[in-house]
Amino acid sequence: MSKHRRYRRALRWSLLLLALVLVLPLVPYAVAAGGTQFNTPGVELWDAVRARVQGPMRTQVEGVQSNQLINYWGDQWRLFRSQLLVPIGAVMLLAMLGIITVFYLVRGRIEIEGGRSGVLVPRFSVNQRVVHWLAATVFIVLGLTGLVLLYGRYVLVPLLGPEGFGVTASACKEMHNLFGPLFPVAILAIMFSFGRGNSFRGIDFQWFLKAGGLFGHAMADSGYYNGGQKTWFWLTVLFGIAMSVTGLILVFPNFGQGREAMAVAHVIHGVVAVGFITASLGHIYIGTLGMEGAAESMTNGYVDAAWAKEHHNLWYAEMERAGMVGVSPNTMEEVKRHDDRDFRGFGQPLGRREPLDPTVSPPNRGPTGGGISPAATPSAPKEST
């Protein structure tokens, strides 16, 4: 089986998995329409206890709020979760799925204008890709287990039965708790690995005005990162910090935080999680199915020169001037390139590289994706600037 076919097959399976995750939240409404009832054990007992509670109780049990038999505020939290977070979260996820589907049907896959050049440009170093996939792995594990905990009662009980769901929920809760502390580590690594070059600049707003070229063939100027990538980076950092702080409050109740603090943390955790997962769908789509040539930057670390020229023309121009266009993967040259460097210095005004020659203009971005020097092919000698 060819590499291309394997890639397509992996892509199909990824999309199928993604679709399953997105469609599952629909089931609660189908279940509700079917009239399934969930019995809550101990309702009568707790109603009786609630009727007798006047204030803080006396107890021999030590612990934060252990003398508080009933936490009325907890009811507010429960109502928020069941009446707002669950349905609105489902609507957000489904809406994003719908937008992506409509966009795909209308716009189609964004192909490389004029096709691939066959010339490669190094884009992400080994460490950057390791950090990206570490964060992605942890995010997917936490996202899937979190969705099971949020929607599993509605979605999985009808499929697996109460006992089956009990086993699944227990497994997901433990995985969520254990992988949770890895998320702050992954977010920190993302900040250090991808932070430089992600400050917004004037051309990013021009990129936003052109909607990044999503709705036409006129691409906006872009350096190493475009406006959309920078937005996703800062969303990841901000959402990641919020998820990490609230998650640690929830998973380590050893530090004396009471129920109110944990309920607030849970509300923030849930709201941000739904927003984060929703936004990530756009990132996943445009990085895989939505755009030809994008995924390769994070799989093998290289992009086609025609893609680089089309989507990151300013960065490409500087890479070309630096003699970095045209490399041979799986060679010692690749190893040397990847060992101790990244490629963000190109396309950034404050990078550590030599100042640019202002007399050299960026290459044309014609429909053929041309302008790639034959001297940049792997077999030809390269001129260094």
Place this chain on the structure above:
Amino acid sequence: MSSIAAFVDGPFWYFSLTVFVVGVLWRLIGLLSMRGNKELSQPRDSATGGVIHSVLSRFIPVAGSQSRIRVRTVASYLFHIGLFLILIFGAPHVAFYESRMLGFGWTPMPQWLFFLVSAIAFLGLIVLWLHRIMYPVTRSVTTASDHIATGLVFWVMLTGCMALGESSEFLRVLHLFMAELLLLYFPFSSLMHAFYWHVARAHTGAHYGRRGVKV
């Protein structure tokens, strides 16, 4: 308990443990009984000194390659130390050794530490696996067997994580089953480095130590 669970808990456990012990012994004895060419030259330095130096000094990468394998070195220590602590001091494992193997136990680590160490071990394993795939040199020397071994270790850890709540017999049996598969695969894979690492270092150290070469 279902018949499958009883099989995993009983016969299959003893079978996989036997294969593991016999397989490891067989490979170790085979390695140690290999005979190379007899050294005819006069020893120029102590082979024992070379062994000690080689076994200990290799815990830190040689100076020339430290920068390029820093990530792998740190991740490797995180994973191996984490896995060792989980295996030896994890409360469920201590209980298992006491009830099924040794008849005695020892003080396990507290649960919060167990969570932390497990997370660290996962971090190390995932980073190592990703780096193995991404880095051109390690990618080119990696075989399918290496991926199977890493995958088995990952699944044993993941199912162990899933069973942490101790609320389900199914999850416990699933974890045990994965561990048994790992035991069966262990002697025939690169996982044998757990028993080979010091032998290989000692052999190299003795060889060069005898010749008076500093390595």
